[in-house]
Amino acid sequence: MRMVHVPKDLAPPADWLTKAAAASAALNNAKTKDERDALIEAKQAIWRDDRIRNWLLGLFHNKCWYSEAQEAVSAYHVDHFRPKGQVTDVGRINPEPGYWWLAFDWENYRICGQLINVKKNDVFPLINGHRATPNDTNSMKLEAPALLDPTTEDARLISFDMDEDGCRAVPTGGADEEDCARVMTTIEVIGLNRLDRLNSKRAQVWQDCREKLASYAAASGEPPALKRLHRALMITELKKRVAYESELSSVAEACIRKNGSELVCSQVFG
Known part of the structure; x- marks a missing residue:
């Protein structure tokens, strides 16, 4: 919340x-x-x-x-x-x-x-x-x-x-x-957990953040310039997800804090 x-x-x-x-x-x-x-x-x-x-x-x-x-x-x-x-x-x-x-x-x-x-x-x-x-x-x-x-x-x-x-x-x-x-x-x-539709919407946000975190990690095998560009893009997208105005931003924040590295968290929340 x-x-x-x-x-x-x-x-x-x-x-x-x-x-x-x-x-x-x-x-x-x-x-x-x-x-x-x-x-x-x-x-x-x-x-x-x-x-x-x-x-x-x-x-x-x-x-x-x-x-x-x-x-x-x-x-x-x-x-x-x-x-x-x-x-x-x-x-x-x-x-x-x-x-x-x-x-x-x-x-x-x-x-x-x-x-x-x-x-x-x-x-x-x-x-x-x-x-x-x-x-x-x-x-x-x-x-x-x-x-x-x-x-x-x-x-x-x-x-x-x-x-x-x-x-x-x-x-x-x-x-x-x-x-x-x-x-x-x-x-x-x-009834925060009783509505399947709400649980599903939160799951979509969670999965989207997990995919972006995985994409950030996968960039480690790319050439240096591309790696920096790819990771910067993922951080930008994750920041959009946790922005105050974004729907279910608290779900995105929970996912990133629980699944992201210390480095990612410092970039998204720092």
Whole structure:
């Protein structure tokens, strides 16, 4: 998974922010849960608005923030990372009130492929059970979600590897026991390995990188000038594969780091 960069000096379109702020104010003034639920239902067009959706899509070059796939897998949704309705643990058990006060907060939004968003649904388990509350601004900082957030360094905890079922998400080498547990929870909750089409797309990227690495190694038997030219071309192609804007660039990075020589890695990532 590649971390999504959300520049701190940028914000969604001003006219959308005005509408979202008004909805949030009304939400905070609602007296009962029924009033809040009705308002969220009535104002759901706010997070479905093309203005915010397209702005969020542009932050990650039209890729799903969780799978890093460009939509050959499913349609895009604007996902509430912290669910706005009820929240449940893995297995959709132990329902609790959700993060209703974040319903119109763009910083809680993530671009998500439809099939992944449907699988995630309202599941949002915590490690220590302490859940944030709307009246304590510091409570969010004390919360320890089990799900990895693609807008944070959490994303680096997921890597990829090949097996008989294709290219699958796995914990990054060196991750400790707690982090590995978070990775496995995330893979289960959002279904990172359940879509054959996604596994196949990742496998194609992996195989392409393996072929380029093999081509780089095979150039050792060529005349010096041709060898330099051939290897420079392969490095250029591999750099394109791991570029931030490229689809499934994190898969390409995992393949190169696991299969490339130290020399190749220094040229691609140096």
